[in-house]
Amino acid sequence: AALPGTGATIPLRICILRAEDLRAADTGGTSDPYVRCEVPGKSGFKIETGVVFKNLNPVWNKEQEYPDYTNGDPLLFTIFDKDRVSKDDCLGRAVLTPSQFLPDGFDGEVPIVEDQGNKDNRQPKIFVKIVPGAAKIRPEQQPKALRGQLPHPESSWYRDPLGKQVKPLG
Secondary structure, rough: OOOOOOOEEEEEEEEEEEEOOOOOOOOOOOEEEEEEEEEEEEEEEEEOOOOOOOOOOOOOEEEEEEEEEEOOOOEEEEEEEOOOOOOOEEEEEEEEHHHHHHHOOOOEEEEEOOOOOOOOOOEEEEEEEEEEOOEOOOOHHHHHHHEEEEEOOOOOOOEOOOOOEEEOOO
16 A cells, blocks of 8 residues: 555545444434545545435445545545435444555445434444555656656765665676
C-alpha cells in the first residue's frame, strides 16, 4: 500500500452489499433504507445505493470504483431512511479505517452506530467489500529523482534524493 503523504493514490472497488437489523423509522415497523459512502472532508467522491422500500434487512449489491483514494482517509457509510414528505432520517453510520482494508482489502461486516443509540438488543451492521488496486503516484508529486532527473554531483560524493550521502560506483 502507498504511504500517506507520498502523493500516491490507490484505486478502490467499493461494494455495498447489504445490511441487517436496521432500525424501523417508519410507521408500520419498517424503513426505506439507502446508503451513502463518502470520504469525510473530500467532496469529489460519493457512492449512493438505491432505496430498498419497507425493509430492515436490505440487499443493495452496489459496486463502484473510486479511482483516486488517498491512503489515510477513512470510508464513511451513512445509512438513511428515505422519506417522501420530510428530510430523510439517519439510521446510523459505519466507518472503515484504512488499516481495516489496506493492503489486503476487506470483506465482512461493520457495526452501525445509531444516532439515537441502540435501544434494544439489535446490533445493526452493514456488509461491504473493499478491493484495493495498485498504487499510483501522480507525476507532479513524484520526487525529482523519479522523473529521470538524477543528481549530478560536483564531487565524487553527493546526496541521493532521500538526503543520504553516497559515493558513486567506479
